[in-house]
């Protein structure tokens with residue numbers, strides 16, 4: 001689909017672990033070559049199959065704190081005892097290239113972006129219920145019962161931020177949810193104040 005706007009849009013996506021948000025944006029990046037994503041910096045150790053620079057930039061706590069001090073982050077937060085942050089340069093680079101950019105960040109980070117006044121589109125991906133979320137986490141197989149309990153509790157807290165978001169995708173079925181996400185992208189690109197920029201009159 002050709003772009004109708006020349007301005008970069010920042011899309012912030014949040015949602016509980018197990019909501020399916022990562023699957024959705026990964027699919028979007030495959031289809032839309034004019035959307036990029038922000039690779040976050042974290043102090044959490046890499047998981048199996050994760051690659052430095054692709055999934056995250058993995059750094060020591062010392063390095064992360066130094067980056068905070070130098071003002072290199074657009075936002076950062078402590079999530080599940082590890083630091084996570086969005087480097088300012090990710091947004092700057094996307095802007096230079098004229099690409100829209102996706103930030104998959106937690107609710108605290110999203111709220112910090114909102115407070116900072118940066119213009120962004122906020123999308124929340126929710127499971128249809130906490131029970132569905134529990135069952136999805138169980139199916140993953142690699143999550144202990146204790147972790148399932150704690151993640152469900154965290155999810156409950158995260159869901160209380162839903163009203164702060166511009167859009168809510170309830171992920172009952174991945175095909176429908178993906179179509180919802182694409183509709184949001186298209187609707188935002190077609191907003192008159194953006195689309196008008198490519199109108200030649």
Ligand code: 5GP
Nearest residue numbers: 040041076077079084085086104105106109
């Ligand atoms: P995970 O460690 O499972 O990849 O991510 C844990 C949580 O950290 C997720 O909710 C994810 O959205 C969030 N997260 C990832 N990168 C960032 C970031 O740069 N900033 C913030 N605030 N949260 C992040």
